Each structure stands twice: as structure tokens, then as C-alpha cells.
Amino acid sequence: MTFVNVKPSEEFEFLNGQGHVLLIACGALAREIVDLIETNRWTAFDVACLPAKWHNTPQFIVPAIRDKIREAKGKYKSIFVLYGDCGTGGLLDKLLEEEGVERIPGPHCYAFFSGNDAFKRREDEDMTSFFLTDYLARHFDKLIWAGMGLDRHPELLPMYFGNYRKIVYIAQTRDEELAKRAMAAARRLGLDYEYRFVGYGELADEMKSRA
Amino acid sequence: MSDEGELDLRSLNDEELTQQVHDDLYDGLKEEVEEAVHILLERGWTPYKVLTEALVEGMRIVGIDFRDGILFVPEVLLAANSMKAGMAILRPLLAETGAPRLGKMVIGTVKGDIHDIGKNLVAMMMEGAGFEVINIGINNPVEKYLDAIAEHQPDILGMSALLTTTMPYMKVVIDTLKEKGMRDDYIVLVGGAPLNEEFAKAVGADAYCRDAAVAVETAKDFMKRKHNLLAASA
Structure with a gap:
């Protein structure tokens, strides 16, 4: 495990447009990425985020990353992609291989926040778990509840979540308000609730190695 | 009114x-x-x-x-x-x-995966199109597929996965069919959000079906070919 400073800093503010490494990231990671940059005072990075709502429609991810990479080539010393496979079925990795760009390892952010090896070890146990990160706990209503149409059609709940047993909130920060929201989300979905503090996991390690 | x-x-x-x-x-x-x-x-x-x-x-x-x-x-x-x-x-x-029967299908979500919305939609549309459908549910290890095949003798095996981490299991099932010399006895159709045609080809499926309507048309097409082959060899 790499040591990364996670203490808040009031003295360093991230400003896009000054770095030589471009991070192309899912919008669901934006807050965590900026937190890490500011607390560690990393000056190497610029950040380009794509819409987090594509979590539900991963077919939009690969073409948009391709555009971002091509737009950025020549302007940066290097480009690094902060996306898991995220439901692209290997197409993201194929694109990145063609473009000569690397990404953070892992199938999705739940895995790299938890640590890919640790996540894999619990795969069987977690098969019926629905994961929330800080971002998803914060935006549960918009992204999950309304995004899946449950605000208009709560009768669809069993079709979406009938095979799930619990919400596992893998927290990046110790935030009681978010934990309450995650617990409320579990209640709303009729699922059990489990809290796991995992921090920034391999997101922090991967960023540090490129800072 | x-x-x-x-x-x-x-x-x-x-x-x-x-x-x-x-x-x-x-x-x-x-x-x-x-x-x-x-x-x-x-x-x-x-x-x-x-x-x-x-x-x-x-x-x-x-x-x-x-x-x-x-x-x-x-x-x-x-x-x-x-x-x-x-x-x-x-x-x-x-x-x-009685209604025309186009063929029989065993369909299930692969091991490690509990997602079944797409799979159930395919099952329903296949049934509506005239196929007998045996839906074996979610989280199916290869043994369950083999048991269902042995019991129901389908024309088509359908496999579904929603997760990038579970879709490779389709290859485990297809490779097992190959090992047992059974692969060519069945039409294997695969589907699920993260899949694509290239993946289906790589794991040795007959076709990737991007949605339920495509699954029905693909199944009908394969059944027609199967009947033509049988007629030609008769």
C-alpha cells in the first residue's frame, strides 16, 4: 500500500489547465480526485471528467474517451484513464491499447476503491450486494431511484432489486450524513445494510504513482 | 368513450x-x-x-x-x-x-451473476415467438446448464451476463460442451449489456444478441438453417 496524504489542506487549491498529466475520469470520481490532488498538493494533473450518469448507459463511455484522448494528445506528457471496465465489456481496454494509454486496473470503481484483490476475494459473498460509493450515496435519488424510473414506477422495484440482499456502502470518507443516506437508500430498496470504510483505495495509489 | x-x-x-x-x-x-x-x-x-x-x-x-x-x-x-x-x-x-412450436431453448444467467431483467425479457419474447423456453434462473454453474440440457434436450442454449467479471464464464460452459463433444448439438446464443459480437465469437458462441428482438430473429434464423441442414442430409 502506498502512503498518500489524506489530511485536508486549506493551502492548496486545484486549478485545471496547469498540469502535464491528463486524467480522464468518470464524473463519479471527480470529488475524490480533486480531494486527493489538493490534500497531496499534486501539481502534475489536469482532470477531464465525463458524465457520471453514463454508469447506467456504458455504451457512451468508449467513444467519449476516444474523443478526449485524441483531443489531448500532443498537449500532455501523458494521459491516464480513471475508469474501470465499467460495463464496456473490454471495449475500453481495446481502445486504450490502440491509443497507447493506460487506465487504473479493475472492473469498476467498487473494486479499485476496495482494493482489486480484496474485492475479488469477497466476490462470492458479495454476489447479492448492491454497492454504493460516497458519490452514489450522495446522488442515490437522482442516479439510482429516478435514473431507473423508480420515482415514477416503484412497482418495478422487485424486477430491479429482487435478487439483491443488501446495500454495501463502501465509504471513501467518514461522513455520517452520507452513511445515513446510504442506510435510507437500503431501507427504500428493502435491503439489508452494511457499512465498510475503504477510503480511496487504489485510486490514491495509482494517482500517486503518476503525480 | x-x-x-x-x-x-x-x-x-x-x-x-x-x-x-x-x-x-x-x-x-x-x-x-x-x-x-x-x-x-x-x-x-x-x-x-x-x-x-x-x-x-x-x-x-x-x-x-x-x-x-x-x-x-x-x-x-x-x-x-x-x-x-x-x-x-x-x-x-x-x-x-396447440400452437406452432419453433424449437426449444434453455436459458440462464451465468455463475456469479444475479441479473435477470434482460434474460427474462428474452425468455418471454422467445416464448411469445413460439419457442418452448426453460428458464433456469440466475447464478448457474456449468453443471446446471448441463443438467438442464440433458433433461430438456433443447435446440438452443442461451446465456446471459450483466457483469464484465462474470461474462467470461460463458466460455467455461462452451468449453465444457466442446470437451464433452456436445457443442455442435446446440445453437449457443449469448447476450447481456457488456457483451459484443467480438466477445461472442471469442468464447465460441454462435451469435451475440444485443436485445430480445434480435434474440428471437437470430433463433428463428438458426432454426431455419438447422431444418434445412436436416432436410438436406435426409
Whole structure:
């Protein structure tokens, strides 16, 4: 495990447009990425985020990353992609291989926040778990509840979540308000609730190695 | 229109009522679809005619608009629920009256994966199209597929996965079929959000089906080819 400073800093503010490494990231990671940059005072990075709502429609991810990479080539010393496979079925990795760009390892952010090896070890146990990160706990209503149409059609709940047993909130920060929201989300979905503090996991390690 | 301002389905002629079923399926109006199915049956329509001309055709339109980005998953699920309700009325009648059988399919979500929305939609549309469907549910290890194949002797094996981490398991199933010398006895169709044609080819499936409508057309096409081959070798 790499040591990364996670203490808040009031003295360093991230400003896009000054770095030589471009991070192309899912919008669901934006807050965590900026937190890490500011607390560690990393000056190497610029950040380009794509819409987090594509979590539900991963077919939009690969073409948009391709555009971002091509737009950025020549302007940066290097480009690094902060996306898991995220439901692209290997197409993201194929694109990145063609473009000569690397990404953070892992199938999705739940895995790299938890640590890919640790996540894999619990795969069987977690098969019926629905994961929330800080971002998803914060935006549960918009992204999950309304995004899946449950605000208009709560009768669809069993079709979406009938095979799930619990919400596992893998927290990046110790935030009681978010934990309450995650617990409320579990209640709303009729699922059990489990809290796991995992921090920034391999997101922090991967960023540090490129800072 | 009735006094309450609601459409009286019984006042519509057959053509209008069929059109109304398509609209009600599109809008996910389950009770209206059920009522229309009962009315069409009362008018002497065969269960098979109700199924194909009212329900399947209605879902075909839903499928096209889903593919074109006009409808989204929640709307498709509501439509599917309505069709399911209509089929629940028709299923016992179809068994009694008989309907053309195009073939038999065993379908299930692979091991480690509990997602079944797409798989259930495919199962329903395949049934509506005239296939006998044995839905073996979620989280299926290779043994369960093999048991179902041995028990039901299907023409088609369907596998589904929603997760990037579980979709490689399809290759485990197909490789096991190969090891047992059974692979060529079955048409293997695969589907699920993260899959693509390249993946299907790489794991040794016969085809990737991007949605339920494509699955039905692909299955029909393969069954036709199978029958042609059998006829040629007879």
C-alpha cells in the first residue's frame, strides 16, 4: 500500500489547465480526485471528467474517451484513464491499447476503491450486494431511484432489486450524513445494510504513482 | 368513450382493439392489456392469434423504440410486465389449443451473476415467438446448464451476463460442451449489456444478441438453417 496524504489542506487549491498529466475520469470520481490532488498538493494533473450518469448507459463511455484522448494528445506528457471496465465489456481496454494509454486496473470503481484483490476475494459473498460509493450515496435519488424510473414506477422495484440482499456502502470518507443516506437508500430498496470504510483505495495509489 | 371519460375497449372493432393493445403495451397499461386479451378471446380469436397479432407485435414496436433510444429500460419493463400479464391468460389456452412450436431453448444467467431483467425479457419474447423456453434462473454453474440440457434436450442454449467479471464464464460452459463433444448439438446464443459480437465469437458462441428482438430473429434464423441442414442430409 502506498502512503498518500489524506489530511485536508486549506493551502492548496486545484486549478485545471496547469498540469502535464491528463486524467480522464468518470464524473463519479471527480470529488475524490480533486480531494486527493489538493490534500497531496499534486501539481502534475489536469482532470477531464465525463458524465457520471453514463454508469447506467456504458455504451457512451468508449467513444467519449476516444474523443478526449485524441483531443489531448500532443498537449500532455501523458494521459491516464480513471475508469474501470465499467460495463464496456473490454471495449475500453481495446481502445486504450490502440491509443497507447493506460487506465487504473479493475472492473469498476467498487473494486479499485476496495482494493482489486480484496474485492475479488469477497466476490462470492458479495454476489447479492448492491454497492454504493460516497458519490452514489450522495446522488442515490437522482442516479439510482429516478435514473431507473423508480420515482415514477416503484412497482418495478422487485424486477430491479429482487435478487439483491443488501446495500454495501463502501465509504471513501467518514461522513455520517452520507452513511445515513446510504442506510435510507437500503431501507427504500428493502435491503439489508452494511457499512465498510475503504477510503480511496487504489485510486490514491495509482494517482500517486503518476503525480 | 364511457361516461367516466375512459375508453370502452368493447366499443372498438378488432382492428382498433389490436391497435389499442399495441398502444397499451407501449404505455405499460397492464389491466387494459389483460382486458383486451379477454375481449379478443371472447370474440373468437385463437389464443395464438391474440399472442402474435396483439402482444408480440406490440412488444416488437416497443423493442424498436428501445433500440432507437425513444424508450428506456423502465418503459420497456412496464411493457414487459403488461405482456407477461397477457401471456399468463393465454398460456394455459395455448397449451390446450396447440400452437406452432419453433424449437426449444434453455436459458440462464451465468455463475456469479444475479441479473435477470434482460434474460427474462428474452425468455418471454422467445416464448411469445413460439419457442418452448426453460428458464433456469440466475447464478448457474456449468453443471446446471448441463443438467438442464440433458433433461430438456433443447435446440438452443442461451446465456446471459450483466457483469464484465462474470461474462467470461460463458466460455467455461462452451468449453465444457466442446470437451464433452456436445457443442455442435446446440445453437449457443449469448447476450447481456457488456457483451459484443467480438466477445461472442471469442468464447465460441454462435451469435451475440444485443436485445430480445434480435434474440428471437437470430433463433428463428438458426432454426431455419438447422431444418434445412436436416432436410438436406435426409
